[in-house]
Amino acid sequence: MDLSRLPLDEIAAKTGTPFFLYDGTELDLRMAEIARLTAGTGLQARYALKANPAAKVLERARAAGLWIDAVSGNEVLRAKRAGFAMGHEPPVVMLTCDVFRDNGRDVVVEEGVLPNIGSPGQIRDLAEAGYRGPIALRVNPGFGHGHVQACDTGGPSSKHGIWHEDLAPVIGAAGDAGLEIVGLHAHVGTGPQIGEFEANMRQLGDVFGALLPQFPRVQGVNFGGGIPHPYRPGAPRIDLGPYAGFLGDAQRMLSETAGRQIRVEVEPGRYPVAGMALLVARVTDVKTTRSNSKGPGHTFVMVDAGFNDLIRPAMYGSYHHISIVGKGAGREPEPLVVAGPLCESGDVFTRDDQELLDPRPLPRPEPGDLLVLHDAGAYGAAMGSNYVSLGRAAQVFWENGQATLISRPETFEDIVRLECEERL
Numbered sequence: 001m002d003l004s005r006l007p008l009d010e011i012a013a014k015t016g017t018p019f020f021l022y023d024g025t026e027l028d029l030r031m032a033e034i035a036r037l038t039a040g041t042g043l044q045a046r047y048a049l050k051a052n053p054a055a056k057v058l059e060r061a062r063a064a065g066l067w068i069d070a071v072s073g074n075e076v077l078r079a080k081r082a083g084f085a086m087g088h089e090p091p092v093v094m095l096t097c098d099v100f101r102d103n104g105r106d107v108v109v110e111e112g113v114l115p116n117i118g119s120p121g122q123i124r125d126l127a128e129a130g131y132r133g134p135i136a137l138r139v140n141p142g143f144g145h146g147h148v149q150a151c152d153t154g155g156p157s158s159k160h161g162i163w164h165e166d167l168a169p170v171i172g173a174a175g176d177a178g179l180e181i182v183g184l185h186a187h188v189g190t191g192p193q194i195g196e197f198e199a200n201m202r203q204l205g206d207v208f209g210a211l212l213p214q215f216p217r218v219q220g221v222n223f224g225g226g227i228p229h230p231y232r233p234g235a236p237r238i239d240l241g242p243y244a245g246f247l248g249d250a251q252r253m254l255s256e257t258a259g260r261q262i263r264v265e266v267e268p269g270r271y272p273v274a275g276m277a278l279l280v281a282r283v284t285d286v287k288t289t290r291s292n293s294k295g296p297g298h299t300f301v302m303v304d305a306g307f308n309d310l311i312r313p314a315m316y317g318s319y320h321h322i323s324i325v326g327k328g329a330g331r332e333p334e335p336l337v338v339a340g341p342l343c344e345s346g347d348v349f350t351r352d353d354q355e356l357l358d359p360r361p362l363p364r365p366e367p368g369d370l371l372v373l374h375d376a377g378a379y380g381a382a383m384g385s386n387y388v389s390l391g392r393a394a395q396v397f398w399e400n401g402q403a404t405l406i407s408r409p410e411t412f413e414d415i416v417r418l419e420c421e422e423r424l
């Protein structure tokens, strides 16, 4: 994002720091790309709203014609609030989870959205709740790879879905419970390389082709999300053209195998939203440690954003590009570690996937400068918390030269609102 055209200081003066800034133009561009990816006959995209559930984002997903993949009852209700149709004809909203929690089951029963079963026991859960509608099955196809090991989405060490060789008893249980299986689903993740994503998708097509004959009522087959976003400067953006071609071929192949039209779905979360957002923090200090027998010294840039705002670097060692806005911006880069306000020493934005400090060549900022973390739109605010009672950061939507506050900074009153003392 071109920072020079953004009034970051002005916004910071109004909302305080840190804040997320969402670029509406970039969001629309990526949503339109996903819509084009599935413009062919029998194709449909869902937006995996876990990546960023802001009402504005949902509004744009709906305008682009996407459907929704939700993970909780409340995500379904967020989709409903944003105007997505409930019910399952067609199944505009699908609830994919391995565990029903809170209102998950009740929302399926009350709203009639399509439950995508990720664990065999959920058939029992739904039957107990009195649900008698259609279901989809999330299959663990035995392979797959997230962008890091912690996001292992397929294979023996993945907790997701039903093992592909153990579907027969689940088909039986669904039949006994009066639940018709209308969808098959797998989400096997991105893989560290673009080539790996494409290979995973091809392999998944074969798996679905082999499974379909056992599922005479299936209408839709879902290839999950996982479209990679280029976080590093210069990293190639995936060309979605070949993927669109693959999806079209898969739709024809699966329809032929089944002897009826099969809808082929994808459900990216990260891709449409990652690049639209900046997380803007204030530099509060620059300090150093010195080398000794334990290791080398470092220069730490202290900022007021932490892993409570953007957890990906602390959790996965994920890379987010960093820019400095202010007095230090033009300086010769030097290796700097960027760290936040939390009490964990891992509250560092420049870490590698071995959880080690990874000093970044950056211009040395002055206290008071702004430090911008790029590509913070996916799994940023969505995974934010109020750990150590720091309020969640404001979210600001930027469009047509106008900034709009779409989620205000969380206050002390917000944070303590749920506390109570009720006899049970």
Ligand SMILES: Cc1ncc(COP(=O)(O)O)c(C=O)c1O
Pocket: 048, 051, 069, 096, 187, 189, 190, 224, 225, 226, 227, 267, 268, 269, 270, 271
């Ligand atoms: C079932 C399912 N679908 C889709 C997604 C979205 O994945 P991504 O953000 O990599 O596109 C996820 C991510 O966790 C998922 O678990």
